[in-house]
Amino acid sequence: xxxxxxxxxxxxxxxxxxIDEYVKRIxxxxxxxxxxxxxxxxxxxxxEAEDLQVLVKEGERLLKKIKPDEYVILLDLWGKQMDSVSxxxxxxxxxxxxxxxITFVIGGSLGVSEGLIARSNMRLCLSKNTFTxxxxxxxxxxxxxxxxxxxxxxxxxx
Amino acid sequence: xxxxxxxxxxxxxxxxxxIDEYVKRIxxxxxxxxxxxxxxxxxxxxxEAEDLQVLVKEGERLLKKIKPDEYVILLDLWGKQMDSVSxxxxxxxxxxxxxxxITFVIGGSLGVSEGLIARSNMRLCLSKNTFTxxxxxxxxxxxxxxxxxxxxxxxxxx
Numbered sequence: 001x002x003x004x005x006x007x008x009x010x011x012x013x014x015x016x017x018x019i020d021e022y023v024k025r026i027x028x029x030x031x032x033x034x035x036x037x038x039x040x041x042x043x044x045x046x047x048e049a050e051d052l053q054v055l056v057k058e059g060e061r062l063l064k065k066i067k068p069d070e071y072v073i074l075l076d077l078w079g080k081q082m083d084s085v086s087x088x089x090x091x092x093x094x095x096x097x098x099x100x101x102i103t104f105v106i107g108g109s110l111g112v113s114e115g116l117i118a119r120s121n122m123r124l125c126l127s128k129n130t131f132t133x134x135x136x137x138x139x140x141x142x143x144x145x146x147x148x149x150x151x152x153x154x155x156x157x158x
Numbered sequence: 159x160x161x162x163x164x165x166x167x168x169x170x171x172x173x174x175x176x177i178d179e180y181v182k183r184i185x186x187x188x189x190x191x192x193x194x195x196x197x198x199x200x201x202x203x204x205x206e207a208e209d210l211q212v213l214v215k216e217g218e219r220l221l222k223k224i225k226p227d228e229y230v231i232l233l234d235l236w237g238k239q240m241d242s243v244s245x246x247x248x249x250x251x252x253x254x255x256x257x258x259x260i261t262f263v264i265g266g267s268l269g270v271s272e273g274l275i276a277r278s279n280m281r282l283c284l285s286k287n288t289f290t291x292x293x294x295x296x297x298x299x300x301x302x303x304x305x306x307x308x309x310x311x312x313x314x315x316x
Contacts (some may be wrong), residue, residue: 014175021172044313077241084288127285129301130242143287155202 001101002032002144005065007058007108008039010134022141029148034137037061039108051110059113062105070103072120075136076112079123088147090122104144106136159259160190160302163223165216165266166197168292180299187306192295195219197266209268217271220263228261230278233294234270237281246305248280262302264294 010016019034026032038061040054066072071094082090094102104124105116109132117123126139149156168174177192184190196219198212224230229252240248252260262282263274267290275281284297307314 012176012179014172014179017172018170018176021170081286083235083286087287126287127297128239128241129245129284129297130304131297131300135296135300138293139285139287139289142289142293146288 002026002030003070003103004034004106004137004140005062005103006034006106006137007037007062007133009036010137015134015138018138019141022145025145026141026148035065037065042109055110055113056115058108059115062107063115063119066103066105066119070101071099073102073104073122073124074112074116074120075104075106075126075140076123077125077130079125081125084143084146085150087143088150091147092151104140106133106140109133160184160188161228161261162192162264162295162298163220163261164192164264164295165195165220165291167194168295173292173296176296177299180303183303184299184306193223195223200267213268213271214273216266217273220265221273221277224261224263224277228259229257231260231262231280231282232270232274232278233262233264233284233298234281235283235288237283239283242301242304243308245301246308249305250309262298264291264298267291
């Protein structure tokens with residue numbers, strides 16, 4: 001079972017369509033669920049303390065959606081980078097170890113809270129470049145789909 | 159002037175919409191043009207020699223679209239990684255140096271040819287993970303848009 005726990009609604013219809021498309025493609029390989037929690041209103045004029053409050057609140061909302069038996073991979077700019085084959089092998093190895101519930105967590109526009117970092121079992125960096133956390137969701141589902149294609153020796157165009 | 163020279167048509171309507179959206183957002187900052195060349199038919203049963211032929215052919219087609227005075231940034235899994243701020247500074251620094259024509263080149267499904275590598279002025283890696291070359295186009299235009307927002311001190315949500 002794979003879960004994506006993410007903060008905020010996807011605002012662009014094209015992006016939602018892309019995410020839905022990959023979620024549909026993943027389903028024949030593994031059950032997948034996307035859980036969205038509400039984001040906090042932020043403003044460019046926010047003080048650092050206000051930003052921190054948003055970060056913590058969103059973090060707590062995300063944490064509430066994670067069950068104790070889940071293996072948590074947190075998307076994090078300061079996480080580990082791996083190529084797609086290593087990523088696929090990681091998923092496979094988790095399954096072999098009996099960790100059948102893998103949950104990918106994507107923070108909000110301000111990033112990830114200390115609480116989320118503490119709960120995570122692995123921190124993964126998909127790119128040194130910053131992308132919107134909304135686009136991050138697309139990148140994650142594409143990589144998960146790619147992982148299953150790789151693990152099943154099925155062709156998938158680059 | 160920014161040009162994106164890429165191989166193959168975008169097959170997913172949602173992805174084309176996303177790319178169009180960012181191209182539109184870039185336009186107030188700089189003129190941008192997307193040039194597509196046809197891709198070669200490939201097959202999973204291709205021999206290595208046949209794959210190489212495809213790679214070279216597609217590379218030549220892309221090369222033909224690049225003018226001599228263009229500064230070429232080649233998207234390449236083995237290129238340099240930089241964060242979004244460094245990327246923005248690179249664009250800015252090229253402009254300061256009078257390199258006003260920047261062309262991003264995205265190869266086809268088999269990657270980039272030696273000819274393209276030889277012509278490139280910089281090789282850029284957006285992620286150690288492999289994404290489809292089609293999705294790569296979306297990532298590039300998003301990063302270019304983000305770069306202009308950063309350079310103009312304008313807010314842009316993560």
